[in-house]
Amino acid sequence: QQPVQSPQAVILREGEDAVINCSSSKALYSVHWYRQKHGEAPVFLMILLKGGEQKGHEKISASFNEKKQQSSLYLTASQLSYSGTYFCGTESESGGGADGLTFGKGTHLIIQP
Amino acid sequence: SQTIHQWPATLVQPVGSPLSLECTVEGTSNPNLYWYRQAAGRGLQLLFYSVGIGQISSEVPQNLSASRPQDRQFILSSKKLLLSDSGFYLCAWRLLVGNEQFFGPGTRLTVL
Numbered sequence: 001q002q003p004v005q006s007p008q009a010v011i012l013r014e015g016e017d018a019v020i021n022c023s024s025s026k027a028l029y030s031v032h033w034y035r036q037k038h039g040e041a042p043v044f045l046m047i048l049l050k051g052g053e054q055k056g057h058e059k060i061s062a063s064f065n066e067k068k069q070q071s072s073l074y075l076t077a078s079q080l081s082y083s084g085t086y087f088c089g090t091e092s093e094s095g096g097g098a099d100g101l102t103f104g105k106g107t108h109l110i111i112q113p
Numbered sequence: 114s115q116t117i118h119q120w121p122a123t124l125v126q127p128v129g130s131p132l133s134l135e136c137t138v139e140g141t142s143n144p145n146l147y148w149y150r151q152a153a154g155r156g157l158q159l160l161f162y163s164v165g166i167g168q169i170s171s172e173v174p175q176n177l178s179a180s181r182p183q184d185r186q187f188i189l190s191s192k193k194l195l196l197s198d199s200g201f202y203l204c205a206w207r208l209l210v211g212n213e214q215f216f217g218p219g220t221r222l223t224v225l
Binding site: 002030032034040041042043044047049053055056087089099100101102103104105106 | 147149155156157158159162170172203205211212213214215216217218219
């Protein structure tokens with residue numbers, strides 16, 4: 001089942017902070033975050049694993065609450081380059097690892113100067 | 114370093130025509146490979162995945178098929194395209210569970 005992302009869209013001024021949430025009805029093994037610019041492929045930002053391990057972008061932070069099956073992506077001091085659509089992709093514990101990711105519908109982030 | 118290629122970058126095909134999209138990965142061995150589709154303004158839907166040569170799993174019933182003739186090559190095909198096959202097709206790879214998944218540049222397919 002598809003994870004639910006919120007909010008659907010955010011408009012910020014440069015320098016402001018944003019939080020994007022991702023929630024699943026399944027027990028999760030991992031959560032992956034991507035940013036997609038218009039007309040381009042999604043770019044990997046971060047992976048968060050059950051047990052606390054994280055790998056990803058130095059300037060991006062995220063959290064993963066395993067019990068609540070939720071993840072949040074934190075964008076601080078936003079820059080114009082942060083604009084785009086953010087997707088979370090989830091992997092359930094029963095997936096076996098080779099199933100690929102199930103993606104949310106995305107959160108559109110617009111940064112204004 | 115690893116790189117992933119897809120071609121063609123864009124394609125316009127008539128309804129009923131065949132399709133072949135190719136994806137290759139360089140700089141790694143025995144990757145897990147994936148095909149996703151993104152309809153206009155929509156999210157990403159997993160179509161197929163492969164854990165090895167000749168091993169294909171399908172996630173959704175559809176008009177498409179996939180093949181993996183070599184370790185780092187993944188092909189998406191159709192015998193007869195439908196209008197609903199239009200979209201942005203993305204190939205992705207990763208090594209193992211717990212690793213990052215990386216997308217290729219994508220193929221934008223328009224079926225007329």
